[in-house]
Amino acid sequence: MPTTFNFHGDNLTAADPEHGTETQHDNTQFTENGVTFFYSSNVDSFLASGGFDPGGNQFGPAAIQLGDGTGTLLVGNTDPSNAFLSDIVLEFELIAHDPNVGTVNVVFSNTVNDTQQTITLPTGTEIGGVAADTNPPLLVTAPAGMEFNKIVFQAPNAPNGIVLHSVTATPTCVLAGTCFTRADGAQVAVEDLHPGDRIRTEAGETTVKWVGQQFIDTRLTHPARVNPICIRAGALGEGLPARDVLVSADHAIGIDGILVNAGALVNGHTIHRVATMPRAGFTYYHVETDAHELLLTEGIGVESFIDYVGREGFDNAPPALSARIPEMKLPRVSAQRILPAALRARLAARAKALTDPAAA
Numbered sequence: 001m002p003t004t005f006n007f008h009g010d011n012l013t014a015a016d017p018e019h020g021t022e023t024q025h026d027n028t029q030f031t032e033n034g035v036t037f038f039y040s041s042n043v044d045s046f047l048a049s050g051g052f053d054p055g056g057n058q059f060g061p062a063a064i065q066l067g068d069g070t071g072t073l074l075v076g077n078t079d080p081s082n083a084f085l086s087d088i089v090l091e092f093e094l095i096a097h098d099p100n101v102g103t104v105n106v107v108f109s110n111t112v113n114d115t116q117q118t119i120t121l122p123t124g125t126e127i128g129g130v131a132a133d134t135n136p137p138l139l140v141t142a143p144a145g146m147e148f149n150k151i152v153f154q155a156p157n158a159p160n161g162i163v164l165h166s167v168t169a170t171p172t173c174v175l176a177g178t179c180f181t182r183a184d185g186a187q188v189a190v191e192d193l194h195p196g197d198r199i200r201t202e203a204g205e206t207t208v209k210w211v212g213q214q215f216i217d218t219r220l221t222h223p224a225r226v227n228p229i230c231i232r233a234g235a236l237g238e239g240l241p242a243r244d245v246l247v248s249a250d251h252a253i254g255i256d257g258i259l260v261n262a263g264a265l266v267n268g269h270t271i272h273r274v275a276t277m278p279r280a281g282f283t284y285y286h287v288e289t290d291a292h293e294l295l296l297t298e299g300i301g302v303e304s305f306i307d308y309v310g311r312e313g314f315d316n317a318p319p320a321l322s323a324r325i326p327e328m329k330l331p332r333v334s335a336q337r338i339l340p341a342a343l344r345a346r347l348a349a350r351a352k353a354l355t356d357p358a359a360a
Contacts, residue, residue, distance in 0.1 A: 005037070006166040041071040071153040073167075085149070085169035086250045086334075087225055088142035093165040095121055095138060104162060108142045109150040117143045137165060143335070144263070178245055180287070181296040190285040199287075202254060202294040202301040212286040212305060212314035218277050227274045228284075229262035231300075234354055235270035236347070241298035246274065248284055252332060254294040254301030256343055259332040264339055270351040286314070292328045303328075 075085055088108065095104060109116040119140055142148060155162050179187040183198035183205050190211065193199070197208040216226050228246040235241070236255065247253075249263030265271045286305045287295060294301030306325050333339055 004166050004168045038074040039071065042069050069155065071155075073151045073153070075149045085167075086142075087144070087169055088148060088151075089168045089225075090140040090142075090151075091165045091168070092121075092138040092140065093163040095162050103154075105152075105154040106140055107152040107154070108148040109152065110148050111150055178247070178285070178302075179243070179298055190287065191283070193287060199289075200296040201289075202296065206289040206291070206293060206295070206304075208287060208289060210288040210305070210318055212288065213316045214284045214286075214314050215281055216277070216284060217281045219281075227277050229266060230272055230274050231262065231265065232270045232354070233298075235265075235350060236300060237350065239299060241300045243298050245298050245300065245302070247302065249273070250334070252303040254303070254330070256340070257330065258340070259303060259328065259330050260339065260343075261332070261334045264333050264336045265347065266336070267347065267351050269355050271347075288325075292325050294328075 090106065104121040105118055106121065107116055107118045119142075121138070121140065151167075153162060153164070178190045180190060180193065181200040182188050183200060185200075188197070188199075193208050193211050195208055195210060198205055199208060200206075218226070226248075229249050229251075231241060231245045231247070231253070233239075233241055233243050236253070247262045250261050252259035252261050253265070254260075262271075263273075266273060288305035289295070291304070292306045293304050295304050306327055
């Protein structure tokens with residue numbers, strides 16, 4: 001489910017001799033929907049009222065407001081290695097700069113696997129600001145199928161700067177009706193699991209601690225961002241999975257000793273994104289156990305909950321939070337382009353066998 005972070009929490013209003021009354025968040029951290037962010041800048045940051053934060057290290061009422069320089073947004077406070085966002089969309093309220101001075105860049109980074117992607121924003125245009133009546137907000141989408149825990153804004157164009165209004169990102173979950181294997185071998189739908197239930201993993205058994213639920217309102221969200229990935233029965237091997245499995249694009253499947261996000265497996269035939277979901281909406285579920293592990297789901301290993309985005313992002317967030325869950329020490333494939341060639345070939349052959357009778 002996409003979660004929007006706009007950093008519009010409690011504000012501090014204070015009088016400034018030079019700029020008059022200013023409103024700002026009086027901290028370098030902000031927690032919203034269970035995710036803690038840390039923001040810093042090497043220069044002054046604009047405030048909505050037109051003044052400046054001399055420290056350059058505070059959130060403004062309109063999320064992040066940056067003048068000439070660099071601003072850094074970390075997910076998960078000062079230790080971003082335990083928190084990630086995927087399917088990120090940034091909504092800019094203002095971008096006003098002179099192309100003769102420089103460009104505005106947004107750099108998405110994953111500090112764990114040392115990858116980054118840079119997006120250069122349109123030059124010589126103004127989005128919002130004095131042109132707010134005629135120009136819509138600018139939406140900037142991070143590369144698909146990847147997870148990031150650090151976003152750097154580079155705005156070498158004083159004094160106009162940028163104003164980021166909100167950040168929207170999608171966590172990872174499985175769909176209702178997906179069956180897990182109980183310790184006694186019986187199949188149980190994810191929505192029927194309860195804390196204390198014993199279920200099977202690829203390595204043995206584990207105990208359910210919590211089952212997170214997130215309702216998706218299909219009337220308000222774009223299908224390409226929220227609709228599940230369908231892994232057809234037999235798509236990963238004979239009888240694997242035993243039935244169709246529907247999971248969110250960033251939910252990982254254990255294959256050949258690696259974690260592969262479902263979105264990276266899409267081939268348009270045996271593994272595809274579901275085009276249409278019920279107009280009334282649907283619910284994603286995520287199963288938490290004592291560790292990050294592979295749960296037997298229709299015969300394949302599907303990852304358990306890991307607190308990338310926090311439990312408060314779910315509709316049924318528990319009153320008390322559990323300790324952080326470290327990620328499994330397995331490599332993760334988050335995009336099709338880095339899917340191992342041997343695995344890609346094997347899945348392609350399997351898809352051909354299932355969809356082409358002559359090849360069977």
